[in-house]
Amino acid sequence: MADSVTVVGAGPAGSFSAYLLAKRGLDVQVFEEHATIGEPVACTGVITGDILSRRLQLPKELIVNRIAKARIIAPGMELIEIKLKNDIIIDRAGFDRHIAAMAREAGARFFVNHRFEGFEHNNQRIVAAVKDKEKNEIKKIETTYLIGADGPISTVAKAAGLFGSREFYTGIQATIRFANDNAIDFYPSEDGIAWVVPENERIARVGIAARREASSYFRRFITAVAGEGYEKRIIGWQAGPIPLYSPRLKSATKDGKILLAGDAAAMVKATTLGGINQSLMAAEAAAESITKDYGYEMLWKKRMGRDLWLSLLMRKAMERFSNKDYDKLVGVFRKKKNRQLLEEYDRDEPTRFALKLLLGEPRLLMLARKVLF
Ligand SMILES: Cc1cc2nc3c(=O)[nH]c(=O)nc-3n(C[C@H](O)[C@H](O)[C@H](O)COP(=O)(O)OP(=O)(O)OC[C@H]3O[C@@H](n4cnc5c(N)ncnc54)[C@H](O)[C@@H]3O)c2cc1C
Known part of the structure; x- marks a missing residue:
């Protein structure tokens, strides 16, 4: 029987994997x-x-928008401005549908309203149990490979014994009518990270991500930036768990037949808690692993392992920062030479600038010692 691939989840990790594999004839x-x-x-x-x-x-x-400027605003309200070269704001639902359409065009078949519930083995094959929610019936799907691209609470990871012990942030965001100057504002603090991301000069995505007490932090933050009565100006809500990367998590079974990609494998950059680009890189590694029989973990780690690990170290240090430390951190970037490093390099690739920054700036070394002690 020819090799077949079952992908769980039609987010960027799942649909991009499906696209690449279908394009290669699977x-x-x-x-x-x-x-x-x-x-x-x-x-x-x-x-x-x-x-x-x-x-x-x-x-x-x-x-939806192209952004040329970001501000990082310290708890004491000192701020720095950074020029952005290539930052875009996307229509995320449209983005997911676009990649799914590419995959369909390449020959992948999509089934919506179908929930993966578990699997068993039959000789060398995997038999996945998928519930058709409309008909309320379980279908048995025989497959050679199973890709779990089913997000942060991955059922595939749990069923394959790969969930391990994971840590999460909670993200809460509202899209709100809010006059702004079309710059992204980031507010790092002891409470977590908060942001204002404009769709245009009248509408912004205002949110927070926090380890604990996310709802009260969100209410405090949105009241501070958008004012009392903000509720009446809300157009939509977006919220969900965000996994913290962990180098200890396994992303594939030993036989290489079950792979986890994107949030399902906690491939999220812990500094900014972004994971879209990472889910695309994971999909590439999954497709290469399946078609060329290379080790999956080695492939994705080569693309982004060091950046994910370094981002995690930075986040762990920042979790120990007081608000005064955040003020000092923002102060460090008032120096033009330090700010230029942030402007020059991609935030997804901190290995390209972190060492330069640390060695050139003794105050950062003092703050970084929090990782070590
Ligand atoms: C509030 C918030 C803001 C964020 N902002 C950004 C940002 O600005 N930039 C950025 O890069 N990242 C951001 N992220 C992270 C980003 O959304 C994720 O990293 C990204 O969506 C990961 O893609 P994925 O394909 O791995 O998973 P997902 O996008 O979560 O897709 C998983 C899919 O699997 C489906 N699924 C789940 N379980 C099952 C099942 N059992 N059976 C069938 N289907 C299933 C889900 O319905 C979903 O469609 C944010 C996250 C949050 C919560």
């Missing part, structure tokens, strides 16, 4: 538990364009 089917691909949205949709544009051509209508 028999691919994708199961998505929701009725509409891309919905509900749990994302701000900020992407640095370089990694994305090397992989995908986005239709213009999916780019």
Whole structure:
């Protein structure tokens, strides 16, 4: 019997894997538990364009905004401004549907309203149990490979014994009518990270991500930036768990037949908690691993392992920062030479600038000691 691939989840990791594998001639089917691909949205949709544009051509209508400037605002309200080269805000639901359409065109079959529930083995084959939610019946799907691209609470990871022990942030965001100057504002603090990301000069995505007490932090933050009565100006909500990367997690079974990609494997950059680009890189590694029989973990770690690990170290240090430390950190970037490093390099690739920054700036070394002690 020819090799077949079953993908669970039609987010960027799942649909991009399906696209790459179908393009290489494999028999691919994708199961998505929701009725509409891309919905509900749990994302701000900020992407640095370089990694994305090397992989995908986005239709213009999916780019909601292009941003040329960000501010990082310390708890004491000192701020720095950074020029952005290639940051875009996407229509996240449209983005997911676009990649799914590419995969369909390449020959992958999609089944919405189908929830993966578990699997068993039959000789060398995997037999996945998928529930057709409309008909309320379980289908048995025989497959050679199973890709778990089913997001942070991955059922595939749990069923394959790969879930391990994971840590999460909770992300809460509202899209709100809010006059702004079309710059992204980031607010790092003891409470977590908060942001204002404009769709245009009248509408912004305002949110927070926190380890604990996310709802009260969100209410405090949105009241502070948008004012009392903000509720009446809310257009939509987006929320969800965000996994913290862990180098200890396994992303594939020993036989290499079950792979986890994207949030399902906690491939999220812990500094900014972004994972869209990472899910695309994971999909590439999954497709290469399946078609060329290379080790999956080695392939994705080569692309982004060091960056994910370094981002995690930075996040762990920041979790021990007091608000005064954040003030000092922002102070460090008031120096033009330090700010230029942030402007020059892609946030997804901190290994390219972190060492330069640390060695050139003794105050950062003092703050970084929090990782060590
Ligand atoms: C509030 C918030 C803001 C964020 N902002 C950004 C940002 O600005 N930039 C960025 O890069 N990242 C951001 N992220 C992270 C980003 O959304 C994820 O990293 C990205 O969606 C990961 O893609 P994925 O394909 O791995 O998983 P997902 O996008 O989560 O897709 C998983 C899919 O699997 C489906 N599924 C789940 N379980 C099953 C099942 N049992 N059976 C069938 N289907 C199933 C789901 O319905 C979903 O469609 C944000 C996250 C949150 C919560």
